[in-house]
Amino acid sequence: MTTDGAGEQGRLRAELHRVTEAHERLERLHRLTVSLAEVTTRARLADLVIDTVMPALGGDGIALIELTASREAILLAAEGIGGDALAALAQQHVGQGAHWSTSADSVIGAPAQLHGYVATPLIIDGTEIGVVAIGYALLPPTTAVFRGLVEDVARQLALALERAASYERLDHERERAEHASRAKDEFLAMLGHELRNPLAPILTAIELMRLRGEKTLDRERTVIERQVRYMIRLVDDLLDISRVTRGKIELRRQAIEISQVVAQAVELVSPAMEDRAHLLSIEVPKAGVVVHADPQRLAQVLANLLTNAAKYTPHGGRISLTVHAGEGEVSIAVRDSGIGIDAQLLPHVFELFVQGRQGIDRANGGLGLGLAIAHTLVELHGGTIHAHSEGTGKGAEFTVKLPRYANTRPSKPHMSGPLTVAGPGLEVLVVDDNEDAAFLFSEALKRLGHRVIVAHDGPSALELVRNAPPQIAFLDIGLPVMDGYELGRRLKEGATGTRIPKLVAVTGYGHSSDRERSRDAGFDLHLVKPIDLATVLDAIGKLDIR
Known part of the structure; x- marks a missing residue:
């Protein structure tokens, strides 16, 4: 073979080696890229650096550090020969650019097996966010192909580190937001509970006065009752808006005549209408107009619209509620002769806390939640639901449109009877640590013909009924010493023969999770304070106690 031929073969072999090495580099880079693209945490990145990056670069040791915004170095990974020494090397090369060394002797504590290393920065948009150092028992490769591979890996590591940091930051922010949301929900639930507790005995006292037939304080009693029910409505709105913002509103749908819903809504707002001497006209088809809805929630929508109309209509105004039934739709319009809605405010009337113009005396009151709640419930x-007004001083009209239910046979509503007891009275246990509430509630039950035992904590209640278990027990959940759940369990466990008491939870907590918890604890009913006597009688009737 001639000298020229041998030279050509050598050149071809070198070219083949270069191409093969470049192909292997691309393969390794591809595998690394796929793995690093799935990284969402720093811990996972550290594992990949040790398990994948180090062998891909032929290293015998590796260290990865992250640089914070204040240039503080945080060690994320250190493994293999001289891991700790490589971590120190990485910190030494912060801000120094890429470095290829054939000696680690200058690093205190470097093992004898470490003969060289490569340190390269991790850069995003011109900012150094970390350094990776790879150690070698032999000298590190110095070919252009290998140097290119190290640079490519460093770029992928930088992207993965930035992504992991972003994911963890988002996770942290989400956890903080969820924690804040839970704290807010717990606060509102507690607030509702604490506000409802004093309202309960006030409402019961009013109804007890009515049962006793005391006429001398009719006007005062009416004022107290109206204000208490207004406070109850504010509390309910506060708790409802918490559920609205979290999408936690739950509907209990049934086929219902729209006329029944309208009647319920009108009953709710009658005091406000009478107080302001408004003329309320109702126009509803007599029968056959059925919607598939939650009766309580739909009545709440209409009551909110009527209350809003009453608030923003001057004394002695005109308000109308009109129902039109179409082919597949029911339209409900609430119109008033009030102060109207400014054009700039109109697009925002269904937003939280938005209210019409009020004087410094805030004569219209409210929290600005009613329309937002109505909007969510309708959806x-x-x-x-749409709002329309020709402008200030020209009144307003709110129109709700709902799908009409094809089945014209509505569910039969449960109607509460008068405040009397059908049949003999029952043996009743009332347990509440609020002594005023317990006393007045028991007095009201006695006036209705029941025999009542009162206790203010769990152990006292168990002692009082040890030899004579009650037929029904109204238990406050937030009791001292022993909570209502535990007391209910012990009452049922201690029952003998066929008399197992029916349990009714009486509490200021009314969320669906609270109802579910009381049901799981063996309670038959869950009532939310303050409860009126009609609700109590209705509950006793549902329990069918014999």
Whole structure:
């Protein structure tokens, strides 16, 4: 073979080696890229650096550090020969650019097996966010292909580190937001509980006065009752808006005549209408107009619209509620002769805390939640709600449109009877640590013909009924010493023969999770304070106690 031929073969072999090495570099880079692209945490990145990056670069040791915004170095990974020494090397090369060394002797504590290393920065948009150092028992490769591979890996590591940091930051922010949301929900639930507790005995006292037939304080009693029910409504709005913002409103749908819903809404707002001497006209088809809805929630929508109309209509105004039934739709319009809605405010009337113009005396009151709640409830029913006003001083009209239910046979509503007891009275246990509430509630039950035992904590209640278990027990959940759940369990466990008491939870907590918890604890009913006597009688009737 001639000298020229041998030279050509050598050149071809070198070219083949270069191409093969470049191909292997691409393969390794591809595998690394795929692995690093799935990284969402620093811990996972550290594992990949040790398990994948180090062998891909032929290293015998590796260290990865992250640089914070204040240039503080944080060690994320250190493994293999001289891991700790490589971590120190990485910190030494912060801000120094890429470095290829054939000696680690200058590093205190470097093992004898470490003969060389490569340190290269991790850079994003011109900012150094970390350094990776790879150690070698032999000298590190110095070919252009290998140097290119190290640079490519460093770029992928930088992207992965930035992504992991972003994911963890988002996770942390989400956890903080969820914690804040839970704290807010717990606060509102506690607030509702604490506000409802004093309202309960006030409402019961009013009803007890009525049962006793005391006429001398009719006007004062009416004022107290109206204000208490207004406070109850504010509390309910506060708790409802918490559920609205979290999408936690739950509907209990049934086929219901729209006329029944309207009647319930009108009953709710009658005191406000009478107080302001408004003329309220109702126009509803007599029968056959059925919607598939939650009766309580839909009545709440209409009551909110009527209350809003009453608030923003001067004394002695005109308010109308009109129902039109179409082919597949029911339209409900609430119109008033009030102060109207400014054009700039109109697009925002269904937003939280938005209210019409008020004087410094805030004569109209309220929290600015009613329309926002109504909007959400209508949408949950698959309907729409719109506001219209010609402008200031020209009144306003709110129109709700709902799908009409094809089945014209509505569910039969449960009607509460008069405040009397059908049949003999029952043996009743009332347990509440609020002594005023317990006393007045028991007095009201006695006036209705029941025989009542009162206790203010769990152990006392168990002692009082040890030899004579009650037929029904109204238990406050937040009791001292022993909570209502535990007391209910012990009452049922201690029952003998066929008399197992029916349990009714009486509490200021009314969320669905609270109802579910009381049901799981063996309670038959869950009532939310303050409860009126009609609700109590209705509950006793549902329990069918014999």
